[in-house]
Amino acid sequence: MTSMTHRRSARAVPAALAASALLALAACSFPEDAAPREASASNPDAGSAGGTVTLVTHDSFHIDEQLLADFTSRTGLEVQQVAPGDGGALVNQLVLTKGNPLGDLAYGIDNSFASRAVAEGVFVPYSSGEPAAADAAAFALPGDDTLTAIDYSDVCLNIDDGWFAEAGVTPPATLEDLTKPEYQDLAVVPAPTTSSPGLAFLMATVAAFGEDGWQDYWRALVDNGVKVVPGWSDAYYTDFTVGGGGDRPIVLSYASSPPFTVPEGGEEPTTSALLETCFRQVEYAGVLAGAKNPEGAKAVLDLLLSAEFQAGIPESMYVYPVASAVELPSDWVRWAPLAEQPLTLDPAVIAEGRDGWVREWSEIVQG
Amino acid sequence: MSGRRRRTEGTGAPAPAVPGASVASRRRPAPGRWLAWGLAAGLPLLFLGLFFAWPVGNMLGLGLWPEGALDLGGFGEVLSRQRTWRILGLTLLQASLGTVISLVLGVPGAYVLYRTRFRGQGAVRAFVTVPFVLPTVVVGVAFRSLLAPHGPLGFLGWEESLWGIVAALVFFNYAVVVRTVGGTWAQLDPRAEQSARALGASPARAFWHVTLPALAPAIASAASLVFLFCATSFGTVLVLGGMRYGTIETEIWVQTTQFLDLRAAAVLSVAQLLVVAGALAVAGRARAKRERAVELATEARAVRPISRADAVPLAVTVLALAALALPIGHLVVRSLRTPQGWGLGNYLALGTTGGANTLSVTVWEATANSLRVAALAAAIAVLVGTLVAIVLSRRPAARAGRRALSLMDALFMLPLGVSAVTVGFGFLVTLDRPLGLPVDLRTAGLLVPIAQAVVAVPLVVRVLLPVLRAIDPRQRQAAATLGASPRRVLAAVDARVAAKPLGLAVGFAFAVSLGEFGATSFLARPDAATLPVVVFRLIGRPGEQNLGMALAASVLLAALTAGVMLAAERLRPGTAGDL
Numbered sequence: 001m002t003s004m005t006h007r008r009s010a011r012a013v014p015a016a017l018a019a020s021a022l023l024a025l026a027a028c029s030f031p032e033d034a035a036p037r038e039a040s041a042s043n044p045d046a047g048s049a050g051g052t053v054t055l056v057t058h059d060s061f062h063i064d065e066q067l068l069a070d071f072t073s074r075t076g077l078e079v080q081q082v083a084p085g086d087g088g089a090l091v092n093q094l095v096l097t098k099g100n101p102l103g104d105l106a107y108g109i110d111n112s113f114a115s116r117a118v119a120e121g122v123f124v125p126y127s128s129g130e131p132a133a134a135d136a137a138a139f140a141l142p143g144d145d146t147l148t149a150i151d152y153s154d155v156c157l158n159i160d161d162g163w164f165a166e167a168g169v170t171p172p173a174t175l176e177d178l179t180k181p182e183y184q185d186l187a188v189v190p191a192p193t194t195s196s197p198g199l200a201f202l203m204a205t206v207a208a209f210g211e212d213g214w215q216d217y218w219r220a221l222v223d224n225g226v227k228v229v230p231g232w233s234d235a236y237y238t239d240f241t242v243g244g245g246g247d248r249p250i251v252l253s254y255a256s257s258p259p260f261t262v263p264e265g266g267e268e269p270t271t272s273a274l275l276e277t278c279f280r281q282v283e284y285a286g287v288l289a290g291a292k293n294p295e296g297a298k299a300v301l302d303l304l305l306s307a308e309f310q311a312g313i314p315e316s317m318y319v320y321p322v323a324s325a326v327e328l329p330s331d332w333v334r335w336a337p338l339a340e341q342p343l344t345l346d347p348a349v350i351a352e353g354r355d356g357w358v359r360e361w362s363e364i365v366q367g
Numbered sequence: 368m369s370g371r372r373r374r375t376e377g378t379g380a381p382a383p384a385v386p387g388a389s390v391a392s393r394r395r396p397a398p399g400r401w402l403a404w405g406l407a408a409g410l411p412l413l414f415l416g417l418f419f420a421w422p423v424g425n426m427l428g429l430g431l432w433p434e435g436a437l438d439l440g441g442f443g444e445v446l447s448r449q450r451t452w453r454i455l456g457l458t459l460l461q462a463s464l465g466t467v468i469s470l471v472l473g474v475p476g477a478y479v480l481y482r483t484r485f486r487g488q489g490a491v492r493a494f495v496t497v498p499f500v501l502p503t504v505v506v507g508v509a510f511r512s513l514l515a516p517h518g519p520l521g522f523l524g525w526e527e528s529l530w531g532i533v534a535a536l537v538f539f540n541y542a543v544v545v546r547t548v549g550g551t552w553a554q555l556d557p558r559a560e561q562s563a564r565a566l567g568a569s570p571a572r573a574f575w576h577v578t579l580p581a582l583a584p585a586i587a588s589a590a591s592l593v594f595l596f597c598a599t600s601f602g603t604v605l606v607l608g609g610m611r612y613g614t615i616e617t618e619i620w621v622q623t624t625q626f627l628d629l630r631a632a633a634v635l636s637v638a639q640l641l642v643v644a645g646a647l648a649v650a651g652r653a654r655a656k657r658e659r660a661v662e663l664a665t666e667a668r669a670v671r672p673i674s675r676a677d678a679v680p681l682a683v684t685v686l687a688l689a690a691l692a693l694p695i696g697h698l699v700v701r702s703l704r705t706p707q708g709w710g711l712g713n714y715l716a717l718g719t720t721g722g723a724n725t726l727s728v729t730v731w732e733a734t735a736n737s738l739r740v741a742a743l744a745a746a747i748a749v750l751v752g753t754l755v756a757i758v759l760s761r762r763p764a765a766r767a768g769r770r771a772l773s774l775m776d777a778l779f780m781l782p783l784g785v786s787a788v789t790v791g792f793g794f795l796v797t798l799d800r801p802l803g804l805p806v807d808l809r810t811a812g813l814l815v816p817i818a819q820a821v822v823a824v825p826l827v828v829r830v831l832l833p834v835l836r837a838i839d840p841r842q843r844q845a846a847a848t849l850g851a852s853p854r855r856v857l858a859a860v861d862a863r864v865a866a867k868p869l870g871l872a873v874g875f876a877f878a879v880s881l882g883e884f885g886a887t888s889f890l891a892r893p894d895a896a897t898l899p900v901v902v903f904r905l906i907g908r909p910g911e912q913n914l915g916m917a918l919a920a921s922v923l924l925a926a927l928t929a930g931v932m933l934a935a936e937r938l939r940p941g942t943a944g945d946l
Contacts, residue, residue, distance in 0.1 A: 082810045083891045089624035100799045193621050230605040233906045238511045260910035264706040
């Protein structure tokens with residue numbers, strides 16, 4: 001009997017110790033976090049009158065420090081960022097933490113996964129009063145009043161112009177071209193299972209060849225030696241002839257990629273985007289259901305639509321702002337035009353078909 | 368039953384009746400003893416339970432108990448897919464190959480680097496650890512450009528092949544074998560082998576029959592670690608396998624992050640747990656069979672200058688080092704290539720936030736973040752890991768006690784064998800109010816070092832445990848009989864032996880924390896980004912400058928690791944006296 005009680009007390013003590021150690025650690029570990037968290041922990045309902053707003057985003061998000069500092073001094077809101085993932089991972093995390101969200105608002109949900117988040121009730125309705133909200137409305141999901149478009153981009157095939165000039169081969173222009181013998185073993189793309197531009201490219205083929213036609217197109221692509229790699233960086237920096245000295249002059253990237261290949265002291269980029277192969281990707285932000293600081297979340301969402309933030313989007317995130325009033329950087333105007341008629345899919349069709357397409361794709365390409 | 372027990376006991380020294388209790392304590396039962404051991408075992412178990420078992424259990428629960436009712440339909444569905452079995456087979460195949468080759472190359476390496484002495488040895492020891500922490504995404508670039516058909520090693524034909532994956536797995540894990548085995552070997556008394564030689568045994572025979580059995584527990588430790596690392600490797604398999612060599616780990620990732628099919632993910636996680644538990648059981652058996660007190664010596668006596676007799680292990684080691692140097696060298700060379708030609712431009716750019724502000728912090732700031740987080744993670748891991756190793760090094764007489772210890776041993780290895788995506792997502796669905804405390808750990812920076820520590824604890828345990836277990840229990844008993852308190856026994860016997868490998872354990876914990884990018888990637892905070900995070904982000908953007916900076920930052924990470932390991936080697940609190 002005695003030993004029983006001892007064992008029990010021995011178990012209770014570590015629990016108490018660990019709990020206090022946890023608290024102590026939480027209190028002293030990260031000086032820059034300590035202040036805002038203490039503030040929010042001591043008066044969790046002080047949202048509307050300043051406090052902390054947590055922005056859940058992906059690791060490509062970037063905001064100018066000065067802009068953020070001005071926002072804080074104007075509103076009293078400290079913005080904390082967490083980046084738990086991107087693409088499907090981000091949306092799935094939001095779905096799984098619906099009851100007790102990771103933050104107050106989320107940015108970076110793209111149109112390939114947005115429908116899942118909306119259907120799961122991850123967001124609450126909000127319409128911003130910023131002037132750019134009218135531009136954003138053009139990108140809104142039909143029948144949805146929760147998500148606000150912030151930026152968009154075109155995922156397109158890029159080619160190494162120099163390679164084609166040197167080889168004396170006419171560059172390809174369309175998706176169909178990639179199945180022609182003269183382009184055998186020349187293309188590299190990321191996989192839709194592991195890469196969001198890869199998923200966009202799969203959707204481009206669904207949009208171009210139809211829900212019953214894309215499978216044959218992919219079989220032809222595989223027969224023609226398309227190389228599939230896990231991520232965008234593997235394709236662009238290892239296999240593409242420009243990025244890393246690979247041996248494939250056709251790569252999946254963005255319409256905005258060419259300006260980054262203007263050589264030092266040069267005038268023109270060495271790559272160009274094939275604008276007939278583009279799928280339009282839209283990124284949204286929304287106020288999370290169950291947010292601790294919904295008013296703060298709305299203020300940050302307004303910030304994302306503000307003229308200042310929108311103007312910085314091309315330089316900081318390599319995508320196009322939704323605000324039509326923003327003047328694009330001059331090299332973008334010259335070298336990064338958007339597709340005039342991008343390939344698109346109805347969000348409802350995406351929601352219905354996405355998982356099935358990816359599974360079918362895996363069977364066709366990976367066996 | 369009792370007869371069997373006596374026989375088991377008979378092979379070793381008389382074992383104390385309660386964990387850690389000595390002859391003296393049996394006469395004078397001390398309640399404080401129970402409390403101390405309860406604490407030593409309970410604290411780590413609580414840590415593991417809170418930051419590993421609970422999050423993982425929650426994810427499995429979401430898959431298998433979706434609406435509050437057990438749903439095992441997923442098993443039939445997932446296990447009837449041909450794809451599942453192919454993936455399972457490939458996982459076992461690549462992990463087994465990776466483990467065996469790491470051992471074949473690593474054991475001679477352990478000998479050369481820990482049992483002999485030569486100039487520059489410390490630097491070489493530090494160098495072999497570098498691959499262990501390099502970000503997979505960068506190693507992927509280095510390996511792929513080496514193995515590509517037009518690359519320097521293109522003639523091997525390993526691009527998108529199983530051998531490419533295995534080569535990378537060995538690259539990452541060579542250090543695990545060298546250091547785990549080396550730590551024990553350095554302290555093995557050479558006299559047993561010398562006696563065998565004096566009695567006429569050839570060097571090979573003496574090694575095979577005397578030294579190898581004494582090293583078996585350490586080798587089994589290393590093998591289980593490497594197998595777990597290989598079986599759960601994610602990026603390596605994806606990047607080098609060219610999408611064709613999916614493993615359980617990559618499949619769990621796809622099911623969880625893309626399809627949100629938690630049912631399939633849970634079934635695969637259970638399969639992964641079974642594979643890992645099987646591997647741990649095999650390793651545990653191999654260890655237990657061989658594990659006994661071996662003669663330990665101080666390094667001064669055990670280590671001798673390298674000589675011609677060491678030609679074979681030396682040749683193997685030189686070969687292995689060359690194989691490690693190739694991708695690292697390739698990385699360094701490429702990091703010196705800038706848009707303006709060769710130079711240090713990429714390194715100078717580390718003080719910036721990248722072309723067109725790719726980053727929210729400069730690489731130097733990220734380095735400071737990394738060091739701070741890794742220091743905290745290493746402190747947690749060494750504290751928890753040391754407690755675990757001390758508890759596990761006891762040999763209770765009761766079968767139940769021994770069973771409990773071997774179970775605990777396996778439990779603390781599991782974090783290496785469970786999918787990072789399961790752990791990472793588990794954190795997010797679990798730690799909003801840990802133990803009812805008003806701290807949302809999910810978004811607190813604190814969870815990052817904790818997540819890293821969970822992965823580092825098994826390494827600390829595996830480095831310390833073989834040495835602690837090799838201590839003859841009679842030493843502890845003798846000290847206790849002479850009137851030493853249990854704490855004193857710990858200080859006088861265990862601590863002195865463990866002091867040297869403890870430095871190694873600290874280094875390992877620090878290194879693994881620096882490079883961890885599994886579960887941590889789900890907790891990333893752009894405003895407090897760590898080195899692997901900025902490397903990942905830089906390499907995710909177009910532009911030669913971003914690539915150059917990513918490579919330079921990786922070289923920085925490698926140099927940092929080497930520096931930490933070099934310092935850890937020198938960390939010898941006190942001098943290990945003659946035992």
